[in-house]
Amino acid sequence: MITALSSTKPEQKPLSLGFLGLGWIGRNRMEVLLKNTHSEASVIAEPVPENAEQALVYAKNAKVMDATDEIYNSREIDGIVIATPSAMHARQSIEALEAGKAVFCQKPLGRTSAEVKKIVAASLKADKLLSVDLSYRYTSALQAIHKLIKNDEIGDIYAVDLAFHNAYGPDKPWFYDIKQSGGGCVMDLGIHLIDLALWNLGFPEITEITGNLYYQGKKLHSAENQVEDFASVSMTSEHNTIINLECSWNISAGKDAVIEATFYGTKGSLAFRNINGSFYDFVAEKYAGTQTEVLVSPPDDWSGRAGIIWAKAVQAGKGYDYKSAREYIKVAELIDRIYGR
Template structure:
């Protein structure tokens, strides 16, 4: 893969297509339209109610019947995909091969092979590819990341990752392994695995051991059921220990528990949700028994990853080899967690 220099900044606004405009799709759409030089050129969603709600955000957009019809429009600059996971890789590849940039909900693919195929299509078409790994873009995690990169907590030797969701998804396809690619690890854990690997510069992971459960019983087959609880231990080539625990429908005593804690030779740092919130996060620095708050709410972060992608596209940025390799390496770890 060869890096390319960004082209000159475009003088016109971006014309974007939005495929899948349920709650998450509309949230990303609203943020991108509000914060970038973009317009919603077209919308694709088989649910007329979703399309009608999206049209309220972009009254001049057209509602098309398919991605294929959308991609026939030459003026289209990029496509934002927020469909069920089984469609992500195929739709991303189709859009990229049509010469359109892509911003896709996670997971980019259900397996590492699917992710590799999407990244390859991005490279072949030299089109920008973004994935909605949204916690990277919170102010709280950015503070933790910068602290660690500055050497403030020394060399990191242990990482604790937790994402417990007391509810779980409300769509049936999440519980179908063929459509989702996995359960709570694919839905929730992927965010935290990405945060840990990104912060540690994507180290080689020499050992992955996982225990996956469905309704309290250890899973031995993934053909019919997906996990709703996972405990995973990973060890890097530098002997950094990374522990992940995530779940759906657990008695967590609150709506959610979301944490990424890093322990180093000079101190610690943590990214944590507040009072069970899915949206409010704090960043903390630890020194012995002392806690220093680095960042506290509010922070309107939920659509920020898409905004960054749209701004990079507006600046003429094309395929990013480093980002592509990161998407692949995270997907490979998820595959190993599932024993694939």
């Protein structure tokens, strides 16, 4: 009698993660990662005790460390999740990559394109995956629109309208300090829209940019000393596609938020928009003349989806990604141009 040999594979080791910054977004991304990937929170670093205590509810076995270099040098750590203020992103991302850790960072990756290029160079040298939480790409509504655009459903796109108005604005003082934030509503909100517009258009070169930045209703003549709370920007691509962007903080929007991206093509239009002023609920619609077809509607549990994709790619052994790295640089260079840098 021949006894069959067991074909059971050894269980895969959980992805060991370190978390820097455990405010609301940091805790949300941690919770989603731990629930939806084969990973564990090994180490956390958070200066606010209340935030650290709340984070430990999800990561009961995590070590709490004050010195970030201890986290980078922890041999068991595979990746670092960064949700700290923007001024820290470049240094922390570079140090983590140089220590051989994959990085998932909140936007903006850097305050300038120079910072972003240094981070990308560190990712290339270490051959470690670098990803940025440009989360709207991963909503079901935007995914549906992207697929239809790739399939030429609306023909040649000649215009894109983008809007992101936040009736509240940030609640942390550092957002209003340009040295710490790198910019105002364009850096905070517009970056999402610029990324998704370029992504859907295939990242064309932008040949022309004109725009106006405002703070409390007064036009800014230099973005070096003051963050903007309202921006109106017009961009033209190498294919003569016009891209119009408006974004704001603390505007009288009549609702919590207005978030929209509409793509106008020679055979129809596609729109991504929030409903009822929500920051979380989106629809995708297709327009043909006066007719509207709803493609995607809530619910959609998209929060943290970008992090899940990053974690699974790291677990699978993926390293430096040239395509996404170039996209991060292009978006950062465009924002520099909007600010006149």
